Amino acid sequence: MPEPKYLAQLRGRLVDLGCPVFQVRRLVREVADHRDDLLRTAVVEGCSASEAEARADGQLGDPLELAERLTAVVRRSSWWGRHSFIGFGLLPVVVIPVLWVLLTGVGIWLEYAVGCGLNDDRLHAAAARPDGFRHICMAINGADYVAIVLVTLLFCWLTYRAAASFKWTVTACVVSALWALFTRVSIQPHNLWLGFWGTWPVHNIWTPQLIRCAVPLLILGVTYAFQRRTAQRFLESAAG
């Protein structure tokens, strides 16, 4: 039996508004149950099947408007949905360096744990061995990239869970990208440095970190494609 147009419209609008699939499933099922009750009542009262359908849809109200009201409730139900600007516009700036420090700390702790801890003496010693120093650089830069990737993914996931508009996903990714563009991590035999381009101590030259900057933008593109595909598949499976 084909799905009623009312429910298809409701589901389509909820997906368009960015409601997570698990929420859409629940909301539509609930409205479908309600519609079923209205149909049964209308039939008992003597309506034909088509009259009952028209009456039930009329009683439920405009599906697009209902979808908007339901999405607004989903958004208001989480801190992230209520404070999108703080959550997705400002917090990434704070969380990236914090996560970076944590990851680097874990990395250093692990290095200690396996007996090759990172300290001044070891850095000096490592500097004397190009291979060893290169490994340390790779570990520090790896922590930097992992922090950027994790933070961007985290905020993409949070916007999705909060049913926040996709513009907030874009905002969080752009903030991460700008952070990545204007900051730089460097490790030298005598120091480990994280800072903004204007304070870059080595040669006092700023080179834009284009690859770092591209990472959040790439994640944004993948997130968009993934969400579109998930929504498409969900709508197709619901219709089929």
Next chain:
Amino acid sequence: MKKTNPVFLNGVPELLVLRLLSRREMYGYEIVEEIRAQTRETLTFGEGCIYPYLHYLEAEKQVSSRRREVEGRSRNYYKLTPRGRKRLDELASEWKRVTSGISLLMEEQHA
């Protein structure tokens, strides 16, 4: 033309839903029907409008829901939580305070 509830009834749906759920577990359609019947159709909900209210109350942890099968039909049933009961008490006393104030004024005008 369908009569709509007046603007000053903002906040009343929350009170009505909590009051009904304080008696027993109910599902959306049942709540709408109960409000219509018990207020003798003085107050009516747009059928779909009940769900934003219910989901809002659930997000506020004033009600909880579970899927339950009764007489071969599976539906989402809502029930009041302790937080919802507290909220109901607050809303009910506020409602009594406001209506008694309005009554005093109305009676004075008619006297």
